[in-house]
Structures are given as C-alpha cells and as structure tokens.
Amino acid sequence: MRIGELAERAGTSTRTLRYYEARGLLPARRADNGHRTYDEDDLRLLREIRTLQDFGFELEETRPFLACLRAGHPAGDSCPASLAVYRHKLAELDDLIGRLADVRDQVARQLAGAEEAAGEAAAPRCEMTP
Amino acid sequence: MRIGELAERAGTSTRTLRYYEARGLLPARRADNGHRTYDEDDLRLLREIRTLQDFGFELEETRPFLACLRAGHPAGDSCPASLAVYRHKLAELDDLIGRLADVRDQVARQLAGAEEAAGEAAAPRCEMTP
DNA sequence: CCTTGCCTTGACGTCGGCGTCAACGCATAC
DNA sequence: GTATGCGTTGACGCCGACGTCAAGGCAAGG
Numbered sequence: 341m342r343i344g345e346l347a348e349r350a351g352t353s354t355r356t357l358r359y360y361e362a363r364g365l366l367p368a369r370r371a372d373n374g375h376r377t378y379d380e381d382d383l384r385l386l387r388e389i390r391t392l393q394d395f396g397f398e399l400e401e402t403r404p405f406l407a408c409l410r411a412g413h414p415a416g417d418s419c420p421a422s423l424a425v426y427r428h429k430l431a432e433l434d435d436l437i438g439r440l441a442d443v444r445d446q447v448a449r450q451l452a453g454a455e456e457a458a459g460e461a462a463a464p465r466c467e468m469t470p
Numbered sequence: 471m472r473i474g475e476l477a478e479r480a481g482t483s484t485r486t487l488r489y490y491e492a493r494g495l496l497p498a499r500r501a502d503n504g505h506r507t508y509d510e511d512d513l514r515l516l517r518e519i520r521t522l523q524d525f526g527f528e529l530e531e532t533r534p535f536l537a538c539l540r541a542g543h544p545a546g547d548s549c550p551a552s553l554a555v556y557r558h559k560l561a562e563l564d565d566l567i568g569r570l571a572d573v574r575d576q577v578a579r580q581l582a583g584a585e586e587a588a589g590e591a592a593a594p595r596c597e598m599t600p
Numbered sequence: 601c602c603t604t605g606c607c608t609t610g611a612c613g614t615c616g617g618c619g620t621c622a623a624c625g626c627a628t629a630c
Numbered sequence: 631g632t633a634t635g636c637g638t639t640g641a642c643g644c645c646g647a648c649g650t651c652a653a654g655g656c657a658a659g660g
Contacts, residue, residue, distance in 0.1 A: 342636080342637075343636095343637075344635095344636070344637080353618080353619080354637090355617095355618060355619065355620085356617080356618065356619095358638095358639090359617070359618060363617095373625090373626070373627095373637080373638095374625090374626095374637080374638065375626095375636085375637055375638080376637085376638090393617090395573050395576065395577060396570075396573055398616075398617095399616080399617075415584070415587075417580060417581075417584040418584065418587065422584070423581065423584055423585060426577055426580060426581040426584070427581065429577055430574065430577055430578060430581065433570060433573065433574040433577065434574065436570065437567060437570050437571060437574065440526075440563060440566065440567050440570070441567060443525050443526055443563065444560065444563040444564065444567065446525065447525060447556055447559055447560055447563065448560060450547060450556060451547075451553065451556040451557065451560060454545070454547040454548065454552070454553055454556070455553060457545075457548065472606080472607075473606095473607075474605095474606065474607080483648080483649080484607090485647095485648060485649065485650085486647080486648065486649095488608095488609090489647070489648060493647095503607080503608095503655090503656070503657090504607080504608065504655090504656095505606085505607055505608080505656095506607085506608090523647090528646075528647095529646080529647075
C-alpha cells in the first residue's frame with residue numbers, strides 16, 4: 341500500500357503521514373522507486389494515533405501506545421506506559437475543566453451583574469413595581 | 471508616564487504594550503523625543519485588557535470593553551456590545567467544557583477497561599476470591 | 601568623556617500540526 | 631509523444647500573543 345491509499349483509508353492526508361514519519365512516529369519502508377510502502381499493521385498504528393489525537397492527545401503522548409502495539413499487545417493501552425499517559429491526561433483534563441468552570445462562573449456573574457446594572461439604568465427606581 | 475512604568479504598574483512587559491499599540495488596542499501619545507506617553511486612563515484600559523485576557527478572551531474581543539470605557543462608562547461591561555461578547559464567550563465555554571467532559575469520561579472508561587484487563591492478566595480467574 | 605539606563609524600530613523565534621506550493625520523477629493510458 | 635496521476639523532497643505559511651535579539655538614540659551622573 342502506498343501513501344495515498346493509506347491516507348485515504350485512515351481519513352487523513354499524505355502530508356500528515358510524511359509529518360509522522362519525520363517525527364519518527366510512523367516510519368515507512370521504501371519500494372525500489374523510493375515510494376513509501378505501508379501494510380495493514382501501519383494502518384492500525386495510524387488509526388491508534390488518530391483516535392488519540394481526536395481525544396486531544398499530543399503526538400508525543402501517542403508513542404507509548406504505538407510501542408505497545410508494535411510489541412504485539414492486542415491494544416495500544418495494554419501497557420503500563422500507556423496507562424500512565426491516560427492518568428496524566430485525565431489529571432490534565434480535570435484541572436483544565438475545573439479552571440474553565442471557574443472562569444465560566446466568573447463570566448456568568450459579570451454578565452448577570454452588568455445586565456442588572458443595564459436594567460436598572462433603563463427602568464430606575466422600580467424595585468416596588470410589580 | 472512612559473512605557474516602562476506603565477508596564478510595571480500593570481504587571482506586563484513593554485513588548486506587550488508595543489504589541490497592543492500595533493494592534494490598535496492601546497494607542498499612545500508621543501513626547502517630543504518620540505517616547506510613548508501614557509496616563510492613568512491608559513492604565514485602566516490596560517488593566518481591563520489584562521483582566522479579560524486572564525479570562526481567556528482574545529485581544530479582539532476586548533475592543534468593545536475598551537470602547538465602552540473610552541465612551542465614559544463606569545465599567546468596560548456597561549455597554550451592549552460588551553454583554554454580547556460575554557454571552558458569546560459563555561456559550562463558547564459551555565461548549566468547550568461539555569466536549570472536554572465527554573473526552574474526560576471516555577478516557578476514564580478506557581483507563582478503567584485497560585486497568586481491569588491488566589489486573590485480570592496479573593491475577594486471572596479470581597472473581598470469587600475475597 | 602564614558603557608562604548606565606531608559607527609550608526607539610525592525611525583524612526573527614516560539615509552539616503544534618499540519619496546509620500549500622514549487623519543481624521534479626516515473627509510469628501508465630491514449 | 632503527451633497528458634494524467636501517482637509519488638518524491640524542500641521550504642514557507644498559519645494561528646495568537648507575545649519573547650528576544652540587534653542596532654541605535656538620547657539624557658543624566660560620575
């Protein structure tokens with residue numbers, strides 16, 4: 341399988357595959373004419389990368405999962421190093437979500453306060469009106 | 471007040487102030503020798519920018535708040551355009567937090583599944599042991 | 601006179617994950 | 631012969647908010 345076919349089957353681009361190879365994530369064998377050659381295992385590895393990417397993992401963080409698959413394990417997360425990445429990402433997500441929730445509440449309060457101030461300006465001294 | 475003093479009083483850098491001027495956010499008057507000159511109002515505007523930046527607002531999104539202050543309003547969020555930015559950011563945050571929460575749960579499930587698989591491999595057929 | 605310290609403009613570097621273009625080769629189909 | 635369609639490498643562009651360095655000016659103090 342050449343680069344174009346692999347890209348299409350994985351729903352990505354040839355540029356992406358060359359980039360992964362340059363980063364050492366997904367090295368390719370070469371045909372006599374210099375063309376990159378891939379097999380079904382490469383497709384599995386590529387899909388592992390893409391899945392993790394969709395979850396927000398950085399490329400570097402996918403390495404343990406790839407190593408795990410290459411070592412013959414049934415899944416990319418069958419190895420301790422992969423689990424460590426999971427835990428790290430989980431902590432990262434919890435922290436981020438927490439901070440975003442704080443910001444969200446502060447913005448909501450600012451908005452509520454500003455809306456109230458605008459309402460008072462539009463209809464002042466109306467606290468007792470129904 | 472010159473650029474260095476303003477930067478220090480706002481807890482930022484001179485580079486940042488020049489950047490804001492280049493973007494048209496915080497223009498400066500000039501002294502005879504070409505040095506930028508700022509006053510207390512500029513400090514207020516700058517603090518408004520920094521506060522919003524800390525909340526994750528983009529620089530472009532701070533413009534309505536600055537215009538509001540320049541128009542003489544008591545707060546940057548005393549104007550409808552600012553409230554619109556608040557609401558937009560709020561929706562953005564809710565969306566982002568929701569998607570991150572989804573990812574978080576999926577990662578957590580993956581982790582749980584992988585840990586269970588690893589546990590079974592280490593101590594197989596132990597469902598009945600206490 | 602010379603150093604120190606503030607200021608000026610201009611321009612390149614950073615980070616991640618590619619997109620996009622250039623210029624080229626090789627092979628098959630017409 | 632040539633048009634089409636695959637592949638190759640190299641290199642610059644993008645996004646946002648600056649950091650950092652270069653080269654220079656100008657004023658006060660020793």
